[in-house]
Amino acid sequence: MSTQLNGKVAFINGGSRGIGAATARRLAREGATVAIGYFASAIAAEALAEEIKASGGQAIAIKADASDPADLTKAIDSVAKRFGRLDILVNSAGVLIVGPLDQYSLEDFDRTIAVNVRAVFVASQAAAKHMQDGGRIINIGSTNGQRMPFAGGAVYAMSKSALIGLVKGMARDLGPRGITVNNVAPGPVDTDMNPEKAEFGASLHDLMALRRHAKADEIAAMVAYLAGPEAAFVTGADLLIDGGFAA
Numbered sequence: 001m002s003t004q005l006n007g008k009v010a011f012i013n014g015g016s017r018g019i020g021a022a023t024a025r026r027l028a029r030e031g032a033t034v035a036i037g038y039f040a041s042a043i044a045a046e047a048l049a050e051e052i053k054a055s056g057g058q059a060i061a062i063k064a065d066a067s068d069p070a071d072l073t074k075a076i077d078s079v080a081k082r083f084g085r086l087d088i089l090v091n092s093a094g095v096l097i098v099g100p101l102d103q104y105s106l107e108d109f110d111r112t113i114a115v116n117v118r119a120v121f122v123a124s125q126a127a128a129k130h131m132q133d134g135g136r137i138i139n140i141g142s143t144n145g146q147r148m149p150f151a152g153g154a155v156y157a158m159s160k161s162a163l164i165g166l167v168k169g170m171a172r173d174l175g176p177r178g179i180t181v182n183n184v185a186p187g188p189v190d191t192d193m194n195p196e197k198a199e200f201g202a203s204l205h206d207l208m209a210l211r212r213h214a215k216a217d218e219i220a221a222m223v224a225y226l227a228g229p230e231a232a233f234v235t236g237a238d239l240l241i242d243g244g245f246a247a
Helices: 018-029 042-054 069-083 106-128 154-177 199-207 216-227
Strands: 009-013 033-038 058-063 088-091 136-140 180-186 238-241
Touching (some): 009 018, 009 069, 018 042, 018 088, 033 042, 042 058, 088 106, 106 136, 136 154, 154 238
Parallel strands (some): 033 058
């Protein structure tokens, strides 16, 4: 078990599955206490927390509805109060709703923006109030923020490209406090949202330089780097980890 994050406290919004869960495991291995934010996956979140504790780490599961600003803020405040600090925020919660432009409902549009964009702003604003100099805010963006090569993904792509502008602005706002703000922008990752073995998943490989899906652990490794001391000079960046999807 590494020690580069010893004494740090991390809140992972959307931490019960996929990239969020892999990130929780990785940050815990690096020595951080992790709060696993979940909404509908209570069983998975509690099981993950117990798994981390059984491996010698420190973790809790906490319910946080990413689409509800008050609930999300309350969850972050409670983590900071419980542990006396908050050093790392990972915004991993997200939704993927695709469909033709002429059939895309305003309800789906609003939900996409609420979870993929507004929740990032709300969580970052809440977390920054508790962070000391040297804090870290890390968003899980998407390579689709730079390249959307198929129909039906316009709103999802817009939501992820919005994060690029958001981190650039927040990096300026929080830079005087030594808090860094970055996006990690994955390509296809083998998760429940986009399984590699599915027909759609396999079709993506023709668009890539490396013809495979990423493993969630590979994305978590990038997050861990940004959370650690070696990335203290990296801020306002949108870091592609996409197997050449956008190349």
